[in-house]
Amino acid sequence: MQLSAAKLECINQSNLLMTALAGDPHLGLYIQAAVPGKDNGFDIEGISIYQNRIFLGLRGPVLRGWAVILEIELEKSTPGLMTLRQIGDVQKGYKKHFLWLNGLGIRDLALDGEDLLILAGPTMDLDGPVQLYRWQGGVNVAENILSYPEFVQDIPYGNREDHAEGMTLFNDITGKPSLLIVYDSPAKSRLVGESGVIADLLSLVMSNE
Template sequence: MEQVELRFDHASQASQTHTNLSAIRQSSTGLWIAGDETATFEHLTWTGDHYGAQRTFRLDDYVTLPAGPEDEADIEGMARANGYLWLVGSHGLKRKKIKSKDPEKAAERLATVIREENRFILARLPLSHDTEAPGPGSILAGSTNLTAHLKDDPHLGPFLALPGKDNGFDVEGIAVTPDRVYLGLRGPVLRGWAVVLELRIEDAGKGRLRLREPYRKHFLDLGGLGVRDMCPDGDSLLLLAGPTMDLDGPVRVLRWRLGRKRPGIVPADELEAVVELPYGVGCDHPEGLARLADGRLMIVYDSPSPARITPAGGVLADVFTI
């Protein structure tokens, strides 16, 4: 394993983007990267010994966000395919956290569930081959968002009313092939089986995307873990598997070869173990992965340990040869 520094500007450090990284993809000159606490995404350029020269892009400059530009979009996955950059929100509800300074209201806060509309988005932005700067994009959001299509689904519908960190519906990864969009779900995990959605998305005009029915569900035996991110790897998908609940636990990368054996059901013996990842106690949670052009695998972490923070205000990502 090697480590490489991702160096962020003062504004991103102030907003803690570098400690909330959730999605990553390689670009022609560096990395596309996003945190889950803002409505922006970033580009870092390879400088020779680190990724830096950060450029920040406001998502609302390219698509119309349901709740406007200031509310967080909880971007949990990115894909780069077919000349587009794709970004997906968690599509999940949020339960309020207990605040130690106000313990008498703890039970009241735990009973409060919030829906933030910017989380319920799937965006597609065209990329220029010359500059890698996005152009005006299209979005699946609002009354036709993904969860609207799933409300009567026998497996997933019952979990739409649960917060993501309570084993509720929670999108955490995206991978795009020439004609399909795959979404990996952190939750729900159904009796130990994780879920990946296979979608067909088309342009609906006027800056909108449309989901073509029917969608497909794939149930994967990840040993009780959920999907925390995913990326293409030739004719396979690499899955970052980790705990679905808010806890520390095993995290590993698995290879799923598409199109094998029983459609929709992927037992453990059809998943190839690629690498076991380090994780911390209360920190260092692997959240994003990308297959690099040289074949190596880059992993970024949410809540990084202090040892990952560099003097220049950057954060260290891990790079594995697989």
């Protein structure tokens, strides 16, 4: 099978998803007003794929403490272009999921079976807190449901440095499930030579352990 690149169709200097969301009762005003992403405006920072579904984690906006994950499906339109499949109860181009992450936005997503691991941090330009959550069975949750993912652990952060921005599942040399965390604005102590940087490998523990 040959792979090829494609992008979402654009309309009037925007794409189909942004056009659809502009009329959304929860997110539309943030998009229409062009609120800056780092000021609790619309900002996609997490992405994870399960089968033919794409989950997009929003750093912002956080709505009265609730973070948002968008779920979309794509289908071919013309060569090199994709369109939104009509999904959900009202057959629109996306589904919405609302999650309580202690008032934090989403910095990254990682798929673990049918669970979604969520790296959560401030929506605005603040150092912390940064926390990890597990949304059990998240890929199968119905839309427009208020979900309470399980808190897993705190993630370290620095003073104007070491802002956790990405993660991936990783097994250490003993085979123990772990999480590899990488940071934006890494501390000088993390820098190795001209092009190296040290990441963190954290044991993936559940909150009840």
